[in-house]
Amino acid sequence: MNNEVKSVFVIESGNYVEITYQEFLERRSSDSSYKSRKFILVETHIMELSEENYRAYYKEKRHVKYVKEREREVGVVSYDALSDRGICGEELIADQEVDVCDLAVSRTLVENLRNCLSLLSDEEYHLIRLRFYEQLTEAEIGRLCGVSQQSISKRLAGICKKIKNLMKI
Secondary structure, X not given: OOOOOOEEEEEEOOEEEXXXXXXXXXXXXXXXXXXXXXXXXXXXXXXXXXXXXXXHHHHHHHHHHHHHHHHHHHOOOOHHHHOEOOEOHHHHOOOOXXXXXXXXXXXXXHXXXXXXXXXXXXXXXXXXXXXXXXXXXXXXXXXXXXXXXXXXHHHHHHHHHHHHHHHOO
8 A cells, every 4th residue: 555655644642734644654553542553545545634623524425326226226327328329318308398389288278178168058068078088989879868868979070170270270
């Protein structure tokens, strides 16, 4: 380790003081307080930390390790890993952004439809509700109302035409 470590930073009187690695080893063997002090290796330097910072450092280090392990387990892939042969990985992911114009038109149509439905008679609204909200077939509606499927079909066609006219489509 001596060849790797360039310097050691120890806390003396509340400030960091730089010493050589050899001096650090000598102090550690002669001064018993060094055995209880907390040090970490940062690249080619050893740095003393307070107990609180030492715990926070290793807590973060364990968290990063945990996250990397979870990423391997679930198969997380970075955008950079998708990049290959001049293709940017971000370009391979579909754009999920909604067109604001389409959204505005859709909301306007829905509001217009609600207004038109409120103008229908109770019987017309009931048939529309059974067919399109409850998703019953025309035959099922016919049985409920005591009329034929053809009669329900004609009534629904007339109601839909009325709605189209009210909506001015």
